[in-house]
Amino acid sequence: xxxxxxxxxxxxxxxxxxxxxxxxxxxxxxxxxxxxxxxxxxxxxxxxxxxxxxxxxxxxxxxxxxxxxxxxxxxxxxxxxxxxxxxxxxxxxxxxxxxxxxxxxxxxxxxxxxxxxxxxxxxxxxxxxxxxxxxxxxxxxxxxxxxxxxxxxxxxxxxxxxxxxxxxxxxxxxxxxxxxxxxxxxxxxxxxxxxxxxxxxxxxxxxxxxxxxxxxxxxxxxxxxxxxxxxxxxxxxxxxx
Amino acid sequence: xxxxxxxxxxxxxxxxxxxxxxxxxxxxxxxxxxxxxxxxxxxxxxxxxxxxxxxxxxxxxxxxxxxxxxxxxxxxxxxxxxxxxxxxxxxxxxxxxxxxxxxxxxxxxxxxxxxxxxxx
Numbered sequence: 001x002x003x004x005x006x007x008x009x010x011x012x013x014x015x016x017x018x019x020x021x022x023x024x025x026x027x028x029x030x031x032x033x034x035x036x037x038x039x040x041x042x043x044x045x046x047x048x049x050x051x052x053x054x055x056x057x058x059x060x061x062x063x064x065x066x067x068x069x070x071x072x073x074x075x076x077x078x079x080x081x082x083x084x085x086x087x088x089x090x091x092x093x094x095x096x097x098x099x100x101x102x103x104x105x106x107x108x109x110x111x112x113x114x115x116x117x118x119x120x121x122x123x124x125x126x127x128x129x130x131x132x133x134x135x136x137x138x139x140x141x142x143x144x145x146x147x148x149x150x151x152x153x154x155x156x157x158x159x160x161x162x163x164x165x166x167x168x169x170x171x172x173x174x175x176x177x178x179x180x181x182x183x184x185x186x187x188x189x190x191x192x193x194x195x196x197x198x199x200x201x202x203x204x205x206x207x208x209x210x211x212x213x214x215x216x217x218x219x220x221x222x223x224x225x226x227x228x229x230x231x232x233x234x235x236x237x238x239x240x241x
Numbered sequence: 242x243x244x245x246x247x248x249x250x251x252x253x254x255x256x257x258x259x260x261x262x263x264x265x266x267x268x269x270x271x272x273x274x275x276x277x278x279x280x281x282x283x284x285x286x287x288x289x290x291x292x293x294x295x296x297x298x299x300x301x302x303x304x305x306x307x308x309x310x311x312x313x314x315x316x317x318x319x320x321x322x323x324x325x326x327x328x329x330x331x332x333x334x335x336x337x338x339x340x341x342x343x344x345x346x347x348x349x350x351x352x353x354x355x356x357x358x359x360x361x
Contacts, residue, residue: 159324159325159328160325160328162293162296162297162300162318162324162325163293163325163326163328163332165296165300166292166293166295166296166297166322166325166326166329169295169296170288170289170291170292170293170329173292174285174287174288177288221280225285229285
Protein backbone atom coordinates (compact mmCIF):
# COMPACT_ATOMS: atom_id res chain seq x y z
CA UNK A 1 0.00 0.00 0.00
CA UNK A 2 1.29 3.46 -0.85
CA UNK A 3 2.16 5.74 2.05
CA UNK A 4 0.05 8.80 2.83
CA UNK A 5 2.67 11.08 1.27
CA UNK A 6 3.01 9.14 -1.99
CA UNK A 7 0.16 11.20 -3.46
CA UNK A 8 2.36 14.30 -3.52
CA UNK A 9 5.08 12.71 -5.64
CA UNK A 10 5.93 14.53 -8.87
CA UNK A 11 6.10 12.09 -11.78
CA UNK A 12 7.30 13.19 -15.22
CA UNK A 13 4.89 12.31 -17.99
CA UNK A 14 6.87 13.73 -20.92
CA UNK A 15 10.57 13.93 -19.88
CA UNK A 16 12.26 16.99 -21.31
CA UNK A 17 15.68 18.37 -20.51
CA UNK A 18 16.70 21.84 -21.58
CA UNK A 19 20.24 23.20 -20.97
CA UNK A 20 20.63 21.19 -17.76
CA UNK A 21 17.19 22.18 -16.43
CA UNK A 22 14.52 19.56 -15.92
CA UNK A 23 11.52 20.99 -17.77
CA UNK A 24 9.51 17.77 -17.94
CA UNK A 25 5.77 17.86 -18.34
CA UNK A 26 4.78 16.31 -14.99
CA UNK A 27 1.54 15.21 -13.36
CA UNK A 28 1.60 18.59 -11.60
CA UNK A 29 1.78 20.41 -14.95
CA UNK A 30 -0.99 18.20 -16.30
CA UNK A 31 -3.40 19.17 -13.51
CA UNK A 32 -2.41 22.84 -13.75
CA UNK A 33 -3.25 22.72 -17.46
CA UNK A 34 -6.52 20.97 -16.62
CA UNK A 35 -7.34 23.67 -14.05
CA UNK A 36 -6.83 26.41 -16.65
CA UNK A 37 -8.78 24.42 -19.23
CA UNK A 38 -11.70 23.69 -16.90
CA UNK A 39 -11.88 27.34 -15.80
CA UNK A 40 -11.99 28.49 -19.42
CA UNK A 41 -14.53 25.86 -20.42
CA UNK A 42 -16.69 26.61 -17.36
CA UNK A 43 -16.78 30.34 -18.00
CA UNK A 44 -17.36 29.99 -21.76
CA UNK A 45 -19.99 27.29 -21.33
CA UNK A 46 -21.94 29.15 -18.64
CA UNK A 47 -21.91 32.44 -20.54
CA UNK A 48 -22.59 31.02 -24.03
CA UNK A 49 -26.22 32.23 -24.13
CA UNK A 50 -25.68 35.68 -22.62
CA UNK A 51 -29.36 35.77 -21.68
CA UNK A 52 -30.81 38.80 -19.93
CA UNK A 53 -32.54 36.48 -17.47
CA UNK A 54 -29.85 33.94 -16.53
CA UNK A 55 -30.53 30.23 -16.54
CA UNK A 56 -29.04 27.79 -14.04
CA UNK A 57 -25.66 27.48 -15.72
CA UNK A 58 -25.37 31.17 -16.45
CA UNK A 59 -26.05 31.80 -12.77
CA UNK A 60 -22.94 29.81 -11.87
CA UNK A 61 -20.78 32.01 -14.05
CA UNK A 62 -22.43 35.22 -12.86
CA UNK A 63 -22.09 34.25 -9.19
CA UNK A 64 -18.36 33.63 -9.65
CA UNK A 65 -17.96 36.92 -11.49
CA UNK A 66 -19.97 38.95 -8.99
CA UNK A 67 -18.28 37.34 -6.00
CA UNK A 68 -14.85 38.53 -7.11
CA UNK A 69 -16.17 41.76 -8.59
CA UNK A 70 -17.76 42.72 -5.25
CA UNK A 71 -14.65 41.64 -3.37
CA UNK A 72 -12.45 43.86 -5.55
CA UNK A 73 -14.68 46.93 -5.38
CA UNK A 74 -15.35 46.51 -1.64
CA UNK A 75 -11.66 46.12 -0.81
CA UNK A 76 -9.79 48.30 -3.29
CA UNK A 77 -12.54 50.62 -4.44
CA UNK A 78 -13.12 52.04 -7.91
CA UNK A 79 -9.42 52.22 -8.70
CA UNK A 80 -9.27 48.46 -8.32
CA UNK A 81 -11.50 47.67 -11.31
CA UNK A 82 -8.50 47.26 -13.60
CA UNK A 83 -7.06 44.54 -11.35
CA UNK A 84 -10.23 42.45 -11.52
CA UNK A 85 -8.94 40.06 -14.24
CA UNK A 86 -5.79 39.39 -12.22
CA UNK A 87 -7.66 38.67 -8.97
CA UNK A 88 -10.22 36.55 -10.82
CA UNK A 89 -7.49 34.46 -12.48
CA UNK A 90 -5.71 33.93 -9.16
CA UNK A 91 -8.97 32.95 -7.47
CA UNK A 92 -10.01 30.51 -10.20
CA UNK A 93 -6.64 28.75 -10.51
CA UNK A 94 -6.44 28.23 -6.75
CA UNK A 95 -10.09 27.16 -6.51
CA UNK A 96 -9.82 24.77 -9.45
CA UNK A 97 -6.53 23.38 -8.13
CA UNK A 98 -8.13 22.70 -4.76
CA UNK A 99 -11.33 21.24 -6.18
CA UNK A 100 -9.71 19.10 -8.89
CA UNK A 101 -7.50 17.74 -6.12
CA UNK A 102 -10.63 16.32 -4.49
CA UNK A 103 -11.25 14.07 -7.51
CA UNK A 104 -9.97 10.55 -6.72
CA UNK A 105 -6.65 9.63 -8.42
CA UNK A 106 -6.00 13.28 -9.26
CA UNK A 107 -3.08 15.42 -8.16
CA UNK A 108 -3.38 18.51 -5.93
CA UNK A 109 -0.86 21.00 -7.27
CA UNK A 110 -1.73 23.56 -4.58
CA UNK A 111 -0.25 21.14 -2.01
CA UNK A 112 3.24 22.01 -3.26
CA UNK A 113 4.92 25.03 -1.76
CA UNK A 114 6.75 25.77 -5.00
CA UNK A 115 3.39 26.38 -6.71
CA UNK A 116 1.80 28.43 -3.93
CA UNK A 117 5.12 30.24 -3.34
CA UNK A 118 5.30 31.24 -7.00
CA UNK A 119 1.70 32.48 -6.92
CA UNK A 120 2.35 34.43 -3.70
CA UNK A 121 5.56 35.94 -5.13
CA UNK A 122 3.71 37.08 -8.26
CA UNK A 123 1.16 38.83 -6.02
CA UNK A 124 3.80 40.25 -3.67
CA UNK A 125 6.25 41.47 -6.33
CA UNK A 126 3.40 42.73 -8.51
CA UNK A 127 1.86 44.74 -5.69
CA UNK A 128 5.26 46.13 -4.64
CA UNK A 129 6.09 47.16 -8.21
CA UNK A 130 2.68 48.80 -8.67
CA UNK A 131 3.28 50.73 -5.45
CA UNK A 132 6.76 51.85 -6.46
CA UNK A 133 5.74 52.88 -10.00
CA UNK A 134 2.71 54.72 -8.69
CA UNK A 135 4.28 56.51 -5.72
CA UNK A 136 8.04 56.35 -6.26
CA UNK A 137 10.05 57.08 -3.14
CA UNK A 138 6.83 58.00 -1.39
CA UNK A 139 6.05 54.24 -1.25
CA UNK A 140 8.21 53.98 1.88
CA UNK A 141 5.58 55.89 3.87
CA UNK A 142 3.63 52.62 3.78
CA UNK A 143 5.98 51.50 6.55
CA UNK A 144 5.46 54.54 8.77
CA UNK A 145 2.06 54.55 10.48
CA UNK A 146 0.43 57.85 11.22
CA UNK A 147 0.63 59.60 14.57
CA UNK A 148 3.97 58.29 15.83
CA UNK A 149 6.56 60.20 17.89
CA UNK A 150 9.65 60.78 15.73
CA UNK A 151 12.10 58.87 17.93
CA UNK A 152 10.15 55.61 17.64
CA UNK A 153 9.84 55.70 13.83
CA UNK A 154 13.11 53.76 13.07
CA UNK A 155 12.03 50.87 15.31
CA UNK A 156 8.51 50.73 13.87
CA UNK A 157 9.95 51.02 10.35
CA UNK A 158 12.02 47.85 10.85
CA UNK A 159 9.07 46.00 12.36
CA UNK A 160 6.81 47.08 9.48
CA UNK A 161 9.41 45.93 6.93
CA UNK A 162 9.55 42.49 8.58
CA UNK A 163 5.76 42.42 8.65
CA UNK A 164 5.69 43.31 4.94
CA UNK A 165 8.29 40.66 4.04
CA UNK A 166 6.32 38.01 5.92
CA UNK A 167 3.34 38.49 3.59
CA UNK A 168 4.39 36.12 0.78
CA UNK A 169 5.48 33.53 3.36
CA UNK A 170 2.17 33.50 5.20
CA UNK A 171 0.22 33.67 1.93
CA UNK A 172 1.95 30.64 0.42
CA UNK A 173 2.42 28.53 3.57
CA UNK A 174 -1.25 28.89 4.56
CA UNK A 175 -2.56 27.46 1.29
CA UNK A 176 0.12 24.78 0.95
CA UNK A 177 -0.13 23.61 4.57
CA UNK A 178 -3.92 23.42 4.52
CA UNK A 179 -4.06 21.41 1.31
CA UNK A 180 -1.20 19.09 2.22
CA UNK A 181 -2.44 18.44 5.78
CA UNK A 182 -5.98 17.80 4.58
CA UNK A 183 -5.01 15.37 1.86
CA UNK A 184 -2.53 13.55 4.10
CA UNK A 185 -5.26 13.13 6.71
CA UNK A 186 -7.67 11.72 4.10
CA UNK A 187 -5.07 9.12 3.10
CA UNK A 188 -4.29 8.20 6.72
CA UNK A 189 -7.94 7.58 7.57
CA UNK A 190 -8.36 5.63 4.34
CA UNK A 191 -5.37 3.56 5.43
CA UNK A 192 -7.09 2.83 8.77
CA UNK A 193 -10.02 1.34 6.84
CA UNK A 194 -7.71 -1.23 5.29
CA UNK A 195 -5.68 -2.08 8.38
CA UNK A 196 -8.70 -2.40 10.73
CA UNK A 197 -10.40 -5.03 8.59
CA UNK A 198 -13.87 -5.41 7.16
CA UNK A 199 -16.02 -4.71 10.25
CA UNK A 200 -14.27 -2.10 12.38
CA UNK A 201 -12.82 -0.57 9.22
CA UNK A 202 -16.23 0.93 8.47
CA UNK A 203 -15.76 3.49 11.27
CA UNK A 204 -12.81 5.44 9.78
CA UNK A 205 -14.74 5.53 6.53
CA UNK A 206 -17.41 7.68 8.17
CA UNK A 207 -14.69 10.00 9.42
CA UNK A 208 -13.38 10.14 5.87
CA UNK A 209 -16.80 11.07 4.50
CA UNK A 210 -16.93 14.00 6.93
CA UNK A 211 -13.35 14.95 6.07
CA UNK A 212 -14.09 15.04 2.34
CA UNK A 213 -16.89 17.52 3.01
CA UNK A 214 -14.60 19.54 5.22
CA UNK A 215 -11.88 19.51 2.56
CA UNK A 216 -14.28 20.90 -0.03
CA UNK A 217 -15.13 23.70 2.43
CA UNK A 218 -11.40 24.34 2.96
CA UNK A 219 -10.88 24.40 -0.82
CA UNK A 220 -13.35 27.28 -1.13
CA UNK A 221 -12.17 29.10 2.01
CA UNK A 222 -8.52 28.98 0.99
CA UNK A 223 -9.25 30.27 -2.50
CA UNK A 224 -11.32 33.06 -0.93
CA UNK A 225 -8.57 33.95 1.55
CA UNK A 226 -5.93 33.96 -1.19
CA UNK A 227 -8.04 36.24 -3.37
CA UNK A 228 -8.99 38.66 -0.60
CA UNK A 229 -5.39 38.97 0.58
CA UNK A 230 -4.37 39.71 -3.01
CA UNK A 231 -6.93 42.52 -2.92
CA UNK A 232 -5.65 43.81 0.43
CA UNK A 233 -2.04 43.88 -0.78
CA UNK A 234 -3.03 45.65 -3.98
CA UNK A 235 -5.03 48.18 -1.98
CA UNK A 236 -2.06 48.92 0.27
CA UNK A 237 0.14 49.47 -2.78
CA UNK A 238 -2.40 51.70 -4.54
CA UNK A 239 -3.66 53.81 -1.64
CA UNK A 240 -0.74 53.91 0.83
CA UNK A 241 -2.50 56.19 3.29
CA UNK B 242 -25.79 2.76 32.65
CA UNK B 243 -25.13 5.69 34.94
CA UNK B 244 -22.52 6.79 32.46
CA UNK B 245 -25.07 6.81 29.69
CA UNK B 246 -27.49 8.89 31.76
CA UNK B 247 -24.75 11.27 32.68
CA UNK B 248 -23.86 11.79 29.02
CA UNK B 249 -27.48 12.40 28.03
CA UNK B 250 -27.89 14.97 30.80
CA UNK B 251 -24.73 16.71 29.69
CA UNK B 252 -25.86 16.79 26.06
CA UNK B 253 -29.19 18.28 27.12
CA UNK B 254 -27.40 20.87 29.25
CA UNK B 255 -25.10 21.77 26.39
CA UNK B 256 -28.04 22.13 24.02
CA UNK B 257 -29.85 24.37 26.52
CA UNK B 258 -26.73 26.47 26.92
CA UNK B 259 -26.37 26.84 23.15
CA UNK B 260 -29.99 27.95 22.78
CA UNK B 261 -29.53 30.49 25.57
CA UNK B 262 -26.64 32.10 23.74
CA UNK B 263 -27.08 34.81 21.15
CA UNK B 264 -29.25 33.71 18.27
CA UNK B 265 -26.98 35.12 15.59
CA UNK B 266 -24.68 32.12 15.88
CA UNK B 267 -27.38 29.49 15.40
CA UNK B 268 -29.33 28.85 12.25
CA UNK B 269 -33.03 28.16 12.00
CA UNK B 270 -32.51 24.49 12.80
CA UNK B 271 -30.65 25.38 15.98
CA UNK B 272 -27.29 24.10 14.81
CA UNK B 273 -24.25 26.32 14.64
CA UNK B 274 -23.70 27.68 11.14
CA UNK B 275 -20.26 28.15 9.70
CA UNK B 276 -19.74 31.80 8.88
CA UNK B 277 -17.50 31.84 5.82
CA UNK B 278 -15.95 35.22 6.50
CA UNK B 279 -15.21 34.49 10.15
CA UNK B 280 -13.77 31.10 9.23
CA UNK B 281 -11.57 32.71 6.59
CA UNK B 282 -10.38 35.24 9.13
CA UNK B 283 -9.53 32.47 11.59
CA UNK B 284 -7.57 30.63 8.90
CA UNK B 285 -5.63 33.81 8.23
CA UNK B 286 -4.32 34.74 11.64
CA UNK B 287 -2.67 31.49 12.73
CA UNK B 288 0.15 31.56 10.23
CA UNK B 289 0.64 35.36 10.32
CA UNK B 290 2.42 35.28 13.69
CA UNK B 291 4.69 32.36 12.81
CA UNK B 292 5.72 33.63 9.39
CA UNK B 293 6.80 37.02 10.77
CA UNK B 294 8.96 35.34 13.44
CA UNK B 295 10.52 33.11 10.76
CA UNK B 296 11.26 36.07 8.49
CA UNK B 297 12.63 38.15 11.38
CA UNK B 298 14.95 35.35 12.49
CA UNK B 299 16.08 34.75 8.91
CA UNK B 300 16.84 38.46 8.37
CA UNK B 301 18.83 38.47 11.63
CA UNK B 302 20.78 35.37 10.58
CA UNK B 303 21.50 36.97 7.21
CA UNK B 304 22.75 40.20 8.84
CA UNK B 305 24.96 38.11 11.15
CA UNK B 306 26.50 36.39 8.13
CA UNK B 307 27.03 39.74 6.45
CA UNK B 308 28.52 41.68 9.40
CA UNK B 309 30.08 38.62 11.05
CA UNK B 310 28.41 39.31 14.42
CA UNK B 311 26.66 36.10 15.41
CA UNK B 312 24.46 35.71 17.34
CA UNK B 313 23.44 39.25 18.28
CA UNK B 314 21.49 40.38 15.20
CA UNK B 315 19.63 37.08 15.13
CA UNK B 316 18.50 37.51 18.75
CA UNK B 317 17.47 41.12 18.19
CA UNK B 318 15.61 40.35 14.97
CA UNK B 319 13.90 37.34 16.53
CA UNK B 320 12.17 39.71 18.94
CA UNK B 321 11.54 42.26 16.19
CA UNK B 322 9.95 39.42 14.21
CA UNK B 323 7.78 38.64 17.20
CA UNK B 324 6.68 42.27 17.28
CA UNK B 325 5.96 42.13 13.55
CA UNK B 326 3.90 38.99 14.10
CA UNK B 327 1.67 40.74 16.59
CA UNK B 328 1.49 43.72 14.25
CA UNK B 329 0.23 41.28 11.59
CA UNK B 330 -2.46 40.06 13.95
CA UNK B 331 -3.48 43.63 14.74
CA UNK B 332 -3.61 44.49 11.03
CA UNK B 333 -5.67 41.42 10.22
CA UNK B 334 -8.36 42.52 12.65
CA UNK B 335 -8.30 46.26 11.93
CA UNK B 336 -10.05 47.83 9.00
CA UNK B 337 -8.14 50.50 7.10
CA UNK B 338 -4.99 50.07 9.13
CA UNK B 339 -2.96 52.15 6.70
CA UNK B 340 -5.44 54.99 6.89
CA UNK B 341 -5.62 55.15 10.66
CA UNK B 342 -2.34 53.55 11.67
CA UNK B 343 -1.46 52.91 15.28
CA UNK B 344 -3.05 56.23 16.23
CA UNK B 345 -6.32 54.36 16.52
CA UNK B 346 -5.11 52.89 19.78
CA UNK B 347 -5.22 56.28 21.50
CA UNK B 348 -7.85 58.16 19.49
CA UNK B 349 -11.46 58.20 20.57
CA UNK B 350 -13.71 56.08 18.32
CA UNK B 351 -15.61 57.85 15.58
CA UNK B 352 -19.25 56.79 15.01
CA UNK B 353 -18.44 53.55 16.78
CA UNK B 354 -16.74 52.22 13.63
CA UNK B 355 -13.48 51.43 15.41
CA UNK B 356 -11.89 47.99 15.32
CA UNK B 357 -14.30 46.27 12.98
CA UNK B 358 -13.95 42.52 13.19
CA UNK B 359 -14.51 42.05 9.48
CA UNK B 360 -11.46 41.24 7.46
CA UNK B 361 -10.79 43.80 4.81
